[in-house]
Amino acid sequence: MIIGIDHGYYAIKTPHVCFPTGLTGYDYEPYTMQNVLQYNGKFYVCGTGRQTLVRSKTSNDNYYLLTMAAIAQEIRYRRGERKTDVVLTAGLPLASFGREKKGFREYLFRKEQPLRFRYEDESYEIRIQDVKLFPQGYSALALHPECVRDEPSVLLADIGGWTVDLMRLDNSVPNAATCRSLELGVIRCVDEITEQVRRNTGLSVTDIQIERVLNGQSC
Known part of the structure; x- marks a missing residue:
């Protein structure tokens, strides 16, 4: 199965699913198993809030954990087998493609094979056969x-x-x-909107409320 993943600062995207790039870890089972990844004895709630921005996405395991969640969600959408071989494809920024390519491929294509984890209380056994990287956009x-x-x-x-x-x-x-x-992406846009609304009205708005307005939806 070929699965493309966009490891964004704002959201994780596959061909069929999209969720915020948020990750919260717990040593014990959280109040719900919805969007929960279990890996190496820990629990991670995926898609909650926004994680701290890091210059290098390979500086910690957050994007590796979010990759597992994305694989699980995409397989579930396709109604595929939870024990399967996967070829991962991903993108890197145009300006730093050559510099980051080797490190990001090694980050996703680890020696740990097969990759075993649970997502929303269902077991997955994924053997990553290859990782292919392409320039974004x-x-x-x-x-x-x-x-x-x-x-x-x-x-x-x-x-x-x-x-x-x-x-x-x-x-x-x-x-x-x-x-x-x-550095003028959507996160900067949302932060600026939040600050301007606070200055003009004295009210605090959430990222989700801002997204709805930008999408032309009622809020």
Whole structure:
């Protein structure tokens, strides 16, 4: 089974599921097993709140644990076997793809095989066969070549949780010298909205309330 995972600062995404990049660990069983990962004798509630931003996603095991939760949710959505072989695919920022590729592949492709864990009280045994990494944003153009066809210059913008990654393509060829990673993503946007609402109204709003408004939904 091939499973693509976007390890975002704001949310973890697979082709069919999406949940916030939050993780809270417990030594004992929490009040509910919903969204709970059990691994190495500990319990982790996945998708709650927002974890502390880290410069390197490989600096702790949080994204590895969230990867297990994402695999479990995607397999459940596809109604697949909970004992299976998996090829993981993931993306890395354009500006740092070459620098981070080796380390992030080793982070996800560990010697511990098969990977055994429980998610929402169901057992999983996953053998990761390979990990393939691709440049974020640019990969999407493989599905939409019409966006760059016959265009002399196109600016690709990948708006993420923490960064906005930019790259220009000239005659459909990526111009590596134009790659930029700006810390102006959705998290910065939400934090600024929270502060402005507090200043103007004296009220505190949650991230979920802000998301609903930005999505044009009632709140």
